[in-house]
Amino acid sequence: MLKILLGLFGVIPLLFISRGWHLVHVSFYLLACLFMMLGGAPYLFYQISYFMGCDIISFGLILLSFWICGLMIMASQSVLKYDYYPSLFLFMVLFLMLMLYCTFSAQNLFLFYLFFEGSLIPTLFLILGWGYQPERVQAGMYLLFYTLLASLPLLVAVFYIYSSQGSLFIPFMLSDVALSSSSLMYLALIFAFLVKMPMFLVHLWLPSAHVEAPVSGSMILAGVLLKLGGYGLLRVFNLLTALGVKFNFVWVGISLVGGCLVSFICLRQTDLKALVAYSSVAHMGLVLGGLMTLNYWGVCGAFTLMIAHGLCSSGLFCLTNISYERLGSRSLVINKGLLNFMPSMALWWFLLSSANMAAPPTLNLLGEISLLNSLVAWSWATMIGLGVLSFFSAAYTLYLFSYSQHGSLYAGVYSTAGGYSREYLLLFLHWVPLNLLILKSESSLLWI
Template sequence: MLKIIFMLLFMIPISFMMNSYWLVQILMFLLSFIFMMMFINSFLIQVIGYFLGMDLLSFGLILLSIWICALMMMASEMINSFNYKSNFFVVNILLLLMMLILTFSSLNLFYFYLFFESSLIPTLFLIIGWGYQPERLQAGVYLLFYTLIGSLPMLVGIFYLYNNCNSLIFSFIYMESLSYLFYFCMIVAFLIKMPMFLVHLWLPKAHVEAPISGSMILAGIMLKLGGYGMLRVFKILMSLGLKLNFIWVTISLMGGFMVSLICLRQIDLKSLIAYSSVSHMSLVICGLMTLMHWGYYGSYTLMIGHGLCSSGLFCLANMSYERTSSRSLLINKGMMNFMPSMTLWWFLLSSSNMAAPPSLNLLGEIMLLNSVVNWSWVSMIMLSLLSFFSAAYSLYLYSYSQHGELYSGLYSSMNGCIREFLLLMLHWIPLNLLILKSDVCVLWI
């Protein structure tokens, strides 16, 4: 693990060299392959002292973080070509990646909290420094305060836990008698980060104002921090979770359905994809809260699948935006005539978004449906509505953007460049090939 962190540290001076943008990006791809090969045959927990370590739960999420950060640089070619402080942009991404790797590899609950919060700062810089509109300041404030309001009670909960257990290392934490207040303090920060319906307003705002790299990291990794935190913390909260988790399952099922309806009336491409993330994450929350094996496996699988799929959709929305200078569905319609080659990618990623085979989303959703229906058969009503409308808004996104009469301002056919096709392919291939090793994924967890 230390060699990964040191490699990232030594990439920071390289990013200040002249024309080093693509060099750093290639080094990040190299880092992802080194990391993948380091632990490919190892099923043991890799521990470095009491501070950093990595088990098979964090392996997939660290690999996803490195992969998405490499693709973020590939997608942000505009920043490099127009030289919008590209050196600082690269340093920001490297610092963000380092914070994420340290978050996922922390064995101590306090260190996890520390890096969990620290990852917010580079994200905020991305939105405020390279966002599009003046409203990005408001979006940054929403992101900061929603997260902080949820996190401060959690910090108090961590101190209370240390006072009772005399340890914060995940393996040693155990408490017999829990208070309801402690349960809410420990869980609310993760529910806001997911985000759960009712505390989700920061996400569409942040996505719409963020640059493409900000949207990719928010959808691909930052939402997964909440799920990962809950997977870690629920070992302590198990006894109270059996009594109280029905609250979150109910809110998430109702909220997932309502957000799906909200998606159907969006005319902003990025806003629609952002709201669809809330809908998918509500399923993950439901699976986690059932406290069953299927929910545990399914939530982890869907988190990785959604990270790749949602990030790819944001890339597609950005490609349309770069050519038409608008994110509106009313202007970006008839794209099949304007960018015919991109229509295939829109179809492939929209179908993955609605959990069509052979995507990883399908595997995750089947597991989650199993666990939630097993928990309570009444949930079938909301689950069926959620699944139906999930397909409906994905079809709405695809058909409204690709079909219809071409906006009169666009008159020539303009297909994507090789960089864009490669970017989309590197999202789609892992998303659809990982399902072939689904037996190993289940064994890992």
């Protein structure tokens, strides 16, 4: 694991080469290939040490991080081409990748907390430095205070675990009597992750951060940073099984009802980016519900949907940005009739929208079926919420596709525009893994 970390540090000198962004871009994919070649049985911890290690959950999410960070650079040509501090921008992407790599491979709970919080800093700078509107300062404050305030109890809980167990080595941590009797401890340990997912009721930072962030910020937020919450829950549930059985019904209820309400909010959106951002809240609500059931189907489905949503949502943000660069607006009133204006992009809108509503043969379908299984097995009453959530998930995705692609063009625009080959490659690299990974679906079920 350390060899890949040193490889990431080795990319830093490339930042100082003028117009050398493509070297950084290629380096991410090269390091991703090296990481895949490390080998080891996917259902065991391997490459393990006291500091770093990897199992199937870490493996999938680290690969997703490398993939999305590479695509972020490909999508951000406006920053790199027009010299909006390109070296600083690339440094922020690299710093974010370092933080994510260390978070997903950390074997010590305190180091995990440290890197979990560290990933906030480059994200904040991406929003404040390369965002579009003056409201980005407010969005940055939302992101900062929601995350930090929720994380302080987690830090106290980490110190308490150290005092009671004498170790913070994650694979060795077990639930004990002191933890099993403290409901305050349970809340302190999981609340930071619920905000990061984000759970409905503490989700307000996410739409504002997405709307104000540049395309690269939106991609990494939707693609990887939301998955930190699910990953953290998977790591600490080893400590909280007894209390989880008692209290998890609260979070399942909130996530299902919240997912339905957010789906209704999506149907009222006129901003393309806000619609895709709210759809992330609905999907991650389903992931949270599956995780909280604490059963085999739920954990496997949550992991699968986290990977699938990371690719699909990131691709939709890229499409939104492509339209924004041509028309100068993200409003659905102006972005209509795109089938006439950019006919070559309509296929990609269709493919990624169908992935967003979990149509076959995408990985989203596998994840959602597993989560439906886990929640219905947990309680028959969840079928009502799941039915509404699944139906309206398809409804707002169709609303997004039909309103943006059909209708007459706004303000008498009669010309047509094609995409650049870079944009087609960018969308292709989002869509292909999403549809090919389902052929190797058993890998998500091996780790347990």
